Amino acid sequence: MAVSGAGMARAIRLGVNQLGWQRLAIAGLLLALAMIVALRSWHLPLLSDAESALYDIRAANFAPATDTDKRVTLVVYTADTNRKTGQISPVDRTILAQALTNIETMGAKAVGIDVLFDSPQNDDPLLQSTLKGMKTPVFLAFADNRTNPEAITYEQEQDLRGFIAASRTSVVGPASILLETDADNVARRWPRQYAGLPPLLSVAMTAGGPDAAPAFARYTGPIRYRVPTGSDRPVFDKIPIDLLADPETAPLVIDAIKGRYVLIGGDFSDFDQFDTPFTRTGNPITGETRMIGVEVHASMLAQLLDKALPTRVPAWALWLGALAAIVLGAATAAARARTWQLAIAVVVQLAFALAFPFLLERAGFDTLGFPAMGWMVGWLMAYVAVGSALRAINAAQREFAQGALGKYLPRSVASEIMKNPDRLSLHGEKREIFCLFSDLEGFTKLTHAVEPEMIARLLNDYLDRLSGVVLEYGGTLDKFVGDAVVAFWGAPIAYPDDGARAVKAARAMYLAGEEFRKAAPAGVPKIGRTRVGVHYGEAIVGNFGGEGRIQYTALGDAMNTAARLESANKSLDTTVLVSREAAERSGLDWFRPMGRVSLRGRATPVEVFEPVPDADPEQRKLVVQAQAAHDSGDADQVRVLTDRIVELAHDDDALVNLAQRLRQTHKGESYVLG
Known part of the structure; x- marks a missing residue:
């Protein structure tokens, strides 16, 4: 009992804080007025006319x-x-x-x-x-x-x-x-x-x-x-x-x-x-x-x-009835019930308040002065007072919750979940989602070279930029792991263009990382590039932290693959890698093939693509032809095409890296990452 009492006290304090003393005073005043109305309606303007008519x-x-x-x-x-x-x-x-x-x-x-x-x-x-x-x-x-x-x-x-x-x-x-x-x-x-x-x-x-x-x-x-x-x-x-x-x-x-x-x-x-x-x-x-x-x-x-x-209704009974009307009005406003159930409760209570004096009159009681309308109006005032207070509390809670959800969900999604909380599954469920994993190159070394205060400033600025991109493109922020950002699209609410937004977000995150590098304060060692991996696959999505705390996250091979793709950027000299599964479902034509790679912990090779919306058409054509020649086992053609690719690559390290891998592997082989 002590625990429940303490819990109730905390709940009351929280409610008072969320409601505010001014609103609390207004609600209390309304309840007091409701009690007066429920007792003295025969002596109040308008209500006395209604009581007389009844x-x-x-x-x-x-x-x-x-x-x-x-x-x-x-x-x-x-x-x-x-x-x-x-x-x-x-x-x-x-x-x-x-x-x-x-x-x-x-x-x-x-x-x-x-x-x-x-x-x-x-x-x-x-x-x-x-x-x-x-x-x-x-x-x-x-x-x-x-x-x-x-x-x-x-x-x-x-x-x-x-x-x-x-x-x-x-x-x-x-x-x-x-x-x-x-x-x-x-x-x-x-x-x-x-x-x-x-x-x-x-x-x-x-x-x-x-x-x-x-x-x-x-x-x-x-x-x-x-x-x-x-x-x-x-x-x-x-x-x-x-x-x-x-x-x-x-x-x-x-x-x-x-x-x-x-x-x-x-x-x-x-x-x-x-x-x-x-x-x-x-x-x-x-x-x-x-x-x-x-x-x-x-x-x-x-x-x-x-x-x-006629038998007089005792004064104590009128007080008790008035108090019951106020309590029932307040309780009805606070009740968590379906609309139809609430409607039935309201109709039944008001009908009883209206019919009860008729029953008393028929039974020989003196109902001249009986506050029938007072009970109903008092009930309504209590309902409004408590209902308004609860709406204010709920609004504060919703604002807080929506703000909290907005930290890792787009505002539109957060708003929709607040309207229909059932759409946010608090238990694990299998979903096919677009998974994204990003990382800042060389951040660990940077932490040893810069003061902790500066690291905190830099990291907060960096994560704020990247999380803003995720939310801008409608993604769900899963977590931050150091400087890494984990996000996904397709849960809790899936949209038809999730794939396109995920790929666009990956590209925008890389560009945001570049802007971050340029904006670094003087005296800070050179900051590395932002690398991003995107994959589409099945994951388990839901709350894995218990009912008391929303820990909405995604687990599974799809998330691991996205992380491996992010890491593969280092070996392939790319910045953003997208698996075939994700690229084909994005609906975009930004991609150039980056070959087939074998990722650590994954038995099946993955075909990867790099989103380059402004790529040279001739380069893209050569890459596609070289990949096709490699798939057919035409080593001579591969050599000719890769030479041409290197010639046109200029400072595009990713193309040069691709050309080297195509020469080093044969038909049916994938490049095994170290």
């Missing part, structure tokens, strides 16, 4: 269906009532007094009046007299300017208080009709019980009796709205007040009053209408989108009568 959908879809509630009846003023009485605002109080007189004889449990008597009227004495004679409990609407300034002015409040004081008895008193809406003007929750206000209407009507539910005096959770079982069976019976006020028609509705709680209010299309969770989608049975205030009070009263307090 809650409304939940509440509307899982609203309990009910037959007509036989415990509560609505008695309402209507537009027809106003036309008959000739009064609109305030409503006629004489008809109310008549209705109360009839209700008194019908045995109602209690009466709640959702009408504010906040302006004196001529018929007030009649109504007040009726109220004082009531034996049935009656609760008069009360509101104050402090808690409900939009509903009542200070002057109106004084008139209201005066009316209530003049009407008050042991069974007649005030009740708060306050209804609070959220920021989007939707009545979703029970109002708060403010100090100085009488009890809420539904609480007051049931207080002291068998239906009392003290818990609702402090309750501020969701109002339980219900839907009817059919369009012809409303949740509450609704009776026009003029029907109840008429002594002739009142007996017809006695069954709707006896033993029930009666709520009296207005049913007008342009007044005292509230948006509810049904507003967005419409009541699934009636299609109605708004609800009159007295029906909202009736819904609260019915909820109280049913003692329907």
Whole structure:
């Protein structure tokens, strides 16, 4: 465990270094904000609107269906009532007094009046007299300017208080009709019980009796709205007040009053209408989108009568859920998975976050305030925070890795491998490749004649020049062995023109070596030529240093042959030698034959060629003819042609050397190198 802990600590330190403190701070801040969002989304702009919309959908879809509630009846003023009485605002109080007189004889449990008597009227004495004679409990609407300034002015409040004081008895008193809406003007929750206000209407009507539910005096959770079982069976019976006020028609509705709680209010299309969770989608049975205030009070009263307090989700559970959302978002961003697997994980997690509150709502939990959108947005923020941090780390790692790969691979190849790492085999595989081996003539002697610091400068300059050539021509740098450069083409990625690029690189390396010789500082002994060998054949290519460290190299006879060809340059007075296998696959016409040689450690002779792109055509022709004469065993012709070759060679030591070897060997023989 200690080892793994230390390893984890190192990984964390490395990640911090690669990410940088600034990005780390931003990621940490995003995660902290994600946690806040996941917990407080109901109190944040935009998100609160989304949360409200989701809650409304939940509440509307899982609203309990009910037959007509036989415990509560609505008695309402209507537009027809106003036309008959000739009064609109305030409503006629004489008809109310008549209705109360009839209700008194019908045995109602209690009466709640959702009408504010906040302006004196001529018929007030009649109504007040009726109220004082009531034996049935009656609760008069009360509101104050402090808690409900939009509903009542200070002057109106004084008139209201005066009316209530003049009407008050042991069974007649005030009740708060306050209804609070959220920021989007939707009545979703029970109002708060403010100090100085009488009890809420539904609480007051049931207080002291068998239906009392003290818990609702402090309750501020969701109002339980219900839907009817059919369009012809409303949740509450609704009776026009003029029907109840008429002594002739009142007996017809006695069954709707006896033993029930009666709520009296207005049913007008342009007044005292509230948006509810049904507003967005419409009541699934009636299609109605708004609800009159007295029906909202009736819904609260019915909820109280049913003692329907939804189960609160504990605060610790909300914290745990928010934390889980953040952790899952971060873990998903950090997961190493295929795209389709990641897509499934994302969809499943977000779908769960969306569906879970619906399941809670259906199970009877209070989801008003449940941060469903907060969890999803928090999850997304955590996903973005960690994903961005990891991308920054990966980018740094990729940049470092690509830079490291670029030390021995062409940038195009390194970039392709970074996109598709599978193309870089970390295990040995057989590949046919073009192998190159170079060497600087006389370097060992030079190390004994020059100070170590100068040797280091010279060697670094030389290797930089030659490795640059290899990469320029798309080769893979295998290794440096002292002053020798080992490279190959055809792995890790093979291209059709690998042969041409390998031969061109060999020639360019020789020329780069010549430039290096000319640029040597004063006082440095003469530097020898660069010799290069190129061969094509089978090799084992891959990582031979273990998984923990990329040691990409090539092994096998092909590499050894390239090294022998490089060494053969010394005996043949050439600078670049290319085997027939490599020359034929290069697609170039630069070559002049340099004969057949037997290399140490190789049983089969190798035909070698020298790439000389600017060779004299006549020289090249003579060399080809001389080689053909040698192959046919025509010694006389060989002698004639080689004399001519020497004559035209001038200072071309390689041609003179070839002529001598052709004379010294016979048909079918190869020149054995010492």
